[in-house]
Amino acid sequence: LVFSCGTVENFSEINDEDLNQTKYEKIDKLSLNSSINFNNELNKNKFTINNYKKSYKNNSPLKIYILDNEIYAFNSNFELLKFDLNNGDLIEAILVDINDTSPLLIPTNFIQYKDKFIIGFKSGLIILVDRNGKIIWLNKTNKILNTNIRLYEDTLIAIYEDSIKSINLNNGLTNWTEVYKDMPIYQAKGGAMVDFANLIYFILPNNKIGSIDMLFGEKHSSNFDDLDIQSSINNTNDKLHLFESYLFYLDEGEYLYTFDILSDEFILYKNKILSSNNSSVFVNNALIIKNDNFINAINIMNGNIFWKIEIHKSFKKANILDAKILNNKLNLFFDNGIIVEILNDSILNIKDLNVKNINQIYFQKNILFTSHLNGKTTIF
Numbered sequence: 539l540v541f542s543c544g545t546v547e548n549f550s551e552i553n554d555e556d557l558n559q560t561k562y563e564k565i566d567k568l569s570l571n572s573s574i575n576f577n578n579e580l581n582k583n584k585f586t587i588n589n590y591k592k593s594y595k596n597n598s599p600l601k602i603y604i605l606d607n608e609i610y611a612f613n614s615n616f617e618l619l620k621f622d623l624n625n626g627d628l629i630e631a632i633l634v635d636i637n638d639t640s641p642l643l644i645p646t647n648f649i650q651y652k653d654k655f656i657i658g659f660k661s662g663l664i665i666l667v668d669r670n671g672k673i674i675w676l677n678k679t680n681k682i683l684n685t686n687i688r689l690y691e692d693t694l695i696a697i698y699e700d701s702i703k704s705i706n707l708n709n710g711l712t713n714w715t716e717v718y719k720d721m722p723i724y725q726a727k728g729g730a731m732v733d734f735a736n737l738i739y740f741i742l743p744n745n746k747i748g749s750i751d752m753l754f755g756e757k758h759s760s761n762f763d764d765l766d767i768q769s770s771i772n773n774t775n776d777k778l779h780l781f782e783s784y785l786f787y788l789d790e791g792e793y794l795y796t797f798d799i800l801s802d803e804f805i806l807y808k809n810k811i812l813s814s815n816n817s818s819v820f821v822n823n824a825l826i827i828k829n830d831n832f833i834n835a836i837n838i839m840n841g842n843i844f845w846k847i848e849i850h851k852s853f854k855k856a857n858i859l860d861a862k863i864l865n866n867k868l869n870l871f872f873d874n875g876i877i878v879e880i881l882n883d884s885i886l887n888i889k890d891l892n893v894k895n896i897n898q899i900y901f902q903k904n905i906l907f908t909s910h911l912n913g914k915t916t917i918f
Contacts, residue, residue, distance in 0.1 A: 580906065580918045581892055585626040590614055590913030597660075598684065599898040599909040603650040610669070612648040612657055614913070618671040626917065632671035638663055647687045651707060656694065658683050664696060666710060675710025679703065684743065685729035690752055697729045700744045704755060714755045718746035730778040732785065734799055739785055741767075741776055747787075761802050765795060779820035779838075786838050788825065791818060796838055809841045817857035819870075826870065828858050833870070833878075845883035852876050852888055860899045871899045875908070891918070 589602050589611035602611040602621075608629065609621035616636055620629040636643065640661040647658030651666070654674065658664045662679035664687070681698035688695045693713060694705040704713040731740035737758055738750045747765055751758040767776075767789045775791035784805070787795040796806035811825070812834055818827045824844060825836040835844035856872035863869070868880040875891035891908065893916050898909035906918040 598646045600648040732780040821861035
């Protein structure tokens, strides 16, 4: 999601004391303009498609894509699916002929690249196919691929259990691989990456962190490498976030690190925050945390609380999946289909999508998609 530049407002009210704060302690402003035209009549023309054919269980949800008035998806039976965007009717199912018998041949990534699609599998296999399901190239690594693939110009960046790899999108050849050995890996889950200019910052499923200079295809040394993170066999609660020229890392959902990329120094280091034992999400210069009683907005520049709002019964037992700035307001999306619209420290509106068990929310071409645990996707 790309936010446009334009008019900005304060995330919370600024008092006289705030005006005297230092560069890193100031209350930063949040861009409130969005390229998304959010539809208030969300339930008017919605429909649901069966894009995965079975329950996701512990597998990563796969996105679907709109291309020339058709919806494209990839399912657990290795079929490239085409649906009618107007009503969700299945147009065609094309079997992608993958000559691989690995028990880990489970799709974990489905990404549109121009008019083609990149498909990643838990077994470490990555393929590029055209709209007719023809395999253009494949790249195989005998390591588990559970983390989202990232596209950077004409390269693909993939994170495996203990390594990061660059693949040429034109031919599928490996540009480079960096391996970061650590303790034995019991669960190759978690991992994240963000990019700033020519730098890719990442955390691997084995808890190793670092950065790569994409111009030279080699390790980039910085003070970010000195993070003293909490060891875990499953770092799925760890999050990386980028805002302006600042990199933020949430370790174990409990410790916040704020790193100034340009000055190569930490502003916050292992800053203990409110427990996010329920759910949390970054949005611009804030970390939104939901616990049993409140939603808290944390200023990730200094660790202070912007505001907190008492939990409403409609989302008391739900988890935050995502946060977007829409129509000059903060919108929180929950896994039970509730959308909470917030301005400053007040709830303005609560909407219900009338769908449940959501595991992913995303937008394309001003259309809202909700992926569900049963392998289906609802289009609004």
